[in-house]
Amino acid sequence: MTPRPLLFACALALLPFAPQADAAGKYRSPKDILDASPASDWRALDPTRTLYLELDTGRVVIELAPQFAPEHVANIKTLAHEKFWDGTSIYRAQDNFVVQFGDAEGEDPAKAKSLGSAKTHLPAEFHRASAGLKFDPLPDSDGWAKQVGFVDGFPVGSDGAGKTWLAHCYGTLGAGRNNADDSSIGAELYVTIGQSPRQLDDNITVVGRVVKGMELLSVIKRGPDPMGFYADPAQRTPIKSIRLASEVPADQRTPLQVLRTDSQTFRDATEARRNRVDDFYKRPARHIDLCNVPVPVRAMNE
Amino acid sequence: MTPRPLLFACALALLPFAPQADAAGKYRSPKDILDASPASDWRALDPTRTLYLELDTGRVVIELAPQFAPEHVANIKTLAHEKFWDGTSIYRAQDNFVVQFGDAEGEDPAKAKSLGSAKTHLPAEFHRASAGLKFDPLPDSDGWAKQVGFVDGFPVGSDGAGKTWLAHCYGTLGAGRNNADDSSIGAELYVTIGQSPRQLDDNITVVGRVVKGMELLSVIKRGPDPMGFYADPAQRTPIKSIRLASEVPADQRTPLQVLRTDSQTFRDATEARRNRVDDFYKRPARHIDLCNVPVPVRAMNE
Structure with missing residues (x-):
């Protein structure tokens, strides 16, 4: 043979x-x-802007982007510090699009978890001024943005006229919102798990990216209900905790290095x-x- | 609240x-x-060029592309007819790239399953002549190809000079090969499960695409070994069977319609x-x- x-x-x-x-x-x-x-x-990843999302299957490591979404990142740090996400869930998994997590009952005032001292309203942070950023361009054409490249390890798009935004690639972490541009506060988050949905660029506040553990999120069984939601709470994936790395004992951290994109x-x-x-x-x-x-x-x- | x-x-x-x-x-x-x-x-999907990949979790429906890879598709039909894949496995899952399936022991002459009457050598079918294809272009720029669009429901790229190929998007089915361009025969197949690996376009023979059931493939636990392989056979995902729809009793088929891309x-x-x-x-x-x-x-x- x-x-x-x-x-x-x-x-x-x-x-x-x-x-x-x-x-x-x-x-x-x-x-x-x-x-x-x-x-x-x-x-080295900066522990003051690194999140650990703890699942039964392991740890997902996230790098936050305060240089693009300072208000959201500050709120996320507050929520993590106050253990807002402990006992919440990944309550949505839509194939070739996103997993989404936070308080599945957040829409119901009678059942929603307290946000503690986190802010309940934030400005939209879809983009920021290009000034002050060290932008390393890709030479390639891109239909979604005038220029694309990297800033501090994050893929970005720019309009070439003063605005830069974080791009939606595999592993991007964004803040779910409703129709109003300022309706996100960082309590409900999503991670992209398929073909990059670049149409969302500069339309929603991106707050970070997964640097390790995507394979734990990408395999979550897709939700049977419209848009990948699970009406049955038993089907959701429990979140044990989300912590800022700097608030985790040093010997329990995941020490990672990222290649400098400059x-x-x-x-x-x-x-x-x-x-x-x-x-x-x-x-x-x-x-x-x-x-x-x-x-x-x-x-x-x- | x-x-x-x-x-x-x-x-x-x-x-x-x-x-x-x-x-x-x-x-x-x-x-x-x-x-x-x-x-x-x-x-309606043509049952003579539709494959059913049966997993314990359900059926994946694949549309074959004989207009682009006639030799590979013919061989795949032979292999399905002779039940080559029954009892084989998905033996690789690499995050943000591919799942791959077939005979995990195919490289070992002592252990490989018989290919039956299937051919053991085929020409590369990376692209075909653009002539004779009804090409519906997208107006958008694309860095990977001079022109992109659709042919008979399949995403394609073209060099604008007479060659057209099937593009690697989410759900593309391709024929694994070794370094030689003519080293694929369609027995070992892969499906893309992440960001589109367009660098593979016109570098490998694409044979079809998944039209239903991607959510069964995309959630397969990623392999722990290099490139997503599983050294431990127990970790592989069993394949119950792969059948041509036309060889499945009519009442056991999955009747689907696809929107015409023209x-x-x-x-x-x-x-x-x-x-x-x-x-x-x-x-x-x-x-x-x-x-x-x-x-x-x-x-x-x-």
Whole structure:
């Protein structure tokens, strides 16, 4: 019997890390590039803006974006400090779109959990002034924004006229709202789990992104009711707690490093993905979409 | 206590179906547009090119694309007819990328299942001639291809110079291969479950797409080993069977209709998504990416 193909296992070894030529003409894969990266190209997650979402299946690590949504992030920190989410649930999972979590009874004044000292009204924080941001552009065209690139590890879009916003990619954390633009307070949150819903960009307040543990959210059984809700509370996924990392004992934290998106290593690794020249790819794309660019994360001591 | 926002429930009711203006100036959502669609804008799935992938959790319905990959589709039909996949497994699930299935032991000549009368070598079918295809273009820019649009319900890219290929969107079914372009035979298949990996376009043979049941594949627990494989066979997801719908008794089929992508209804619904003008969206994108356009599917008698 003929051995069956390796099912592009080789290819997939390359998918996360495709090649780029070095000075000697040898192709360097993103993995090669990362392996050779100086320690200074990595930054530790700041525990004062890192959230741990604790599920029965494990911990989801979230990096908050106070530079884009200061009011929402401050409110989220208050809610975490006061243990608002403990005992709440992921009460919605819509395939190829979002999981959503918080107080499933939040709409019912008779049943809603107290918000404690958190604010009950916040301004919309859909975008911010581009001024003051260190913006590292992607060279690629994008139909959703005049310019796209990265700021402090976050994928962003910009109108090229002074406004910048966090883009909706896989793992983006946003603040659910009603129709009014200022109807979110950060108590009800969603994470994108499918094709990037970029139509939401600059239409809702994005507050962070998942840096570790997406595979715990993406496998949650989709809700049977419209838009992925679960009418039956027993079907919801319990949230044990959400805590700010700085409020968790140091020995219980998850020490992670994120590649700086303003580093040469990040630029080189991204370029190596744009132009995959290896044994698998027959036609390099010479392009990459914003939401196809991973921001590498590693354990602190790797 | 103030009622908590509805968590963009209203918004999400609109997300699948956003508005477009009718002659009277009233906005029409995609749902309105679909509800008003003539029966002739829908086509029944052809059972001779429809596969049923049966899992313990239910049935995944796949539409094959013989117009793009005739040799692979013919081989897949042979394999299904001879029950090749019965008792095999989904042996890989890599987050934000693919689930992959077939004979987990296919690489080991001593353990591999017989391929029966299926062919053991096929030509690469990465693309085909554009001539002879009815191509319905999207107006939007795309960094991955000169032109993008739809052919017979499938998202496609084209080089504008005579070649057209099936695009990798959420739910795309492809034939795993090794480094050689002609190393796939359709026995090992993958389905994309995350952000569209368009870099694979025209680099691998795409054979179809999932039209129903993605929520059964997308929630499969991700494999713990590199690239999402499961070294432990007990962690794999059993495949009960894969059958061609035409070889399943008529009363056991899943009768589905797909909106014709060359219909005015499809064009109008897509346009309504490109320009969302409703109570939720504050800034319509005036754009849509190929892989953000859903191809509506409904039960036969809706």
